[in-house]
Amino acid sequence: MAFLFGKKKKTTANLDDFDIPSFSSAVITLLGKLRNPEIGVNELTAELELDPGLHLRVLKTVNSSAFGLSRKVSNIKHAVNLLGRGRLESLVLSVTVKNNIATNQQAAWLDMAQFWKTASRQAAVARILATALHPNTQSDVFTIGLLQNMAIPVLANREGDGYHDLYQRWQSEEIDLAEQELELFGIDHATLGAQMAEHWGFPESLIMGIGEHHHLENQSIPLSVKIAALLKGSPKGDSVADLVEKATQLFDLDSEILLPLIEDALQQSAELSEALS
Numbered sequence: 001m002a003f004l005f006g007k008k009k010k011t012t013a014n015l016d017d018f019d020i021p022s023f024s025s026a027v028i029t030l031l032g033k034l035r036n037p038e039i040g041v042n043e044l045t046a047e048l049e050l051d052p053g054l055h056l057r058v059l060k061t062v063n064s065s066a067f068g069l070s071r072k073v074s075n076i077k078h079a080v081n082l083l084g085r086g087r088l089e090s091l092v093l094s095v096t097v098k099n100n101i102a103t104n105q106q107a108a109w110l111d112m113a114q115f116w117k118t119a120s121r122q123a124a125v126a127r128i129l130a131t132a133l134h135p136n137t138q139s140d141v142f143t144i145g146l147l148q149n150m151a152i153p154v155l156a157n158r159e160g161d162g163y164h165d166l167y168q169r170w171q172s173e174e175i176d177l178a179e180q181e182l183e184l185f186g187i188d189h190a191t192l193g194a195q196m197a198e199h200w201g202f203p204e205s206l207i208m209g210i211g212e213h214h215h216l217e218n219q220s221i222p223l224s225v226k227i228a229a230l231l232k233g234s235p236k237g238d239s240v241a242d243l244v245e246k247a248t249q250l251f252d253l254d255s256e257i258l259l260p261l262i263e264d265a266l267q268q269s270a271e272l273s274e275a276l277s
Contacts, residue, residue, distance in 0.1 A: 012195055013187040018154050020196055021100035026051055027092070031201065034089045044085075045077040048092075057095045058088075060275035066124035066268040068131070068138060086203070090143040093202060097147055098276055107156035109164050115153065117273045118233030119146050124269035125231065125243075128261050129224035137222045144209035145228045151193035159185055171232055178214045190214050216250060223251060227258075240266060 023031075030047050033039040049055050055076060062073050062083065073079045080088055098116060105112050126145030130138045156163045166184060170177045178188035194211025202210075212221045213229045227247045231238055240263050247262075248255045 013192055015195060015199060017158070018192070019104060019106075019157055020154065020199065021097075021104040023096060023100070023200065027054070027096050030092060031089060034085050034092070037085075041077060041080050044080050045075075048076050053099075054092070054095060057099075057276065058091055061095060061272065062091060064268070064272040064275045066120065066127065066265070066272035067142065068127050087139045090139060090203070090206065093200065093206075094143050094146050095276065097150055097200070101150055101153050105153050105157070107153065107160070107164070110153060110156050110167070112153070113277075114233055115149075116276060117269070118231055118238075119149060120273035120276065121233075121238075121266055121269040122146065122148065122228040122231050124265040124272055125262060126222070126224045126228040128265040128268070129227055129258075130222060132257065132261060133223050137224070140205050140209060141222050141224050141228075143206055144213065144222075144225050147197070147206075148193065148210050148213045148225070148229060149189060150210070151189040151196060154192065154196070155181065155185065155187075155189055176214070188214075227251065 030044075030051075033044055033047055048058065058079065059073060059076065061067060062069065062079055069082070073082060083091070098119075102112055102116070123142050123145035126141040127138055130141045152167070156167065162184065166177070166180055169175060170180070178190050181188040190211050190213055194207050197207045197210050209221055209225055212218045213225050215221065216226055227243075230243055230246050230250075240259065243262055244255050244258045247253055247258055
């Protein structure tokens, strides 16, 4: 079985072999209405307000500084009008996936609070770098940054101690996690994450971004996504200075431009992490 990204084919897994979280019927209905141009703003607002938890997290997330809006959103109707359907859909997908994966988590050794703090840093870094590097991708890269590693907990659930050992090594050493996953388990978290995104009906740009974030040679993936993927959540290698050094070496960028952007992003990410909790 193969999964096509650009001109490359990747080996894929049978999703039935994994414990993939499912969306509630309410979320599926909401997503269907967001994708239907015949549905008006008032109906979308009423649909989202039926789920108080999702409603609150969407508002908190969209109002976090890391999301990048220039003004606060006062209510869901305002969010629909300001963001547009596509961006609101990506936000609903992000919040729903985060909550479902957290609920489904079985590997006790994986600190999910720390995992999503790292994901928040990746989302914030990706978005703020996009403002300077490729402004037209800001909406997509935020979502890709947040969800690019979403298959790690799924692999941790299935592979147990073997994955624990690899994950710990990745946190402390400069290894290619995706390459090692493929060798040991026959699938890597990026490809599995893309399959999950396709299964859930994500837009194509998000599927590709999640699936290819480790492939530095892929010119179609936003540079900000690749830089954000350098964050691992471990004390070693996640300082601003280390991240800037890696990014300048790998992508031949000006460190004086990157430094203030990444500093701002990492400060903003704490607010985003709290909004998603």
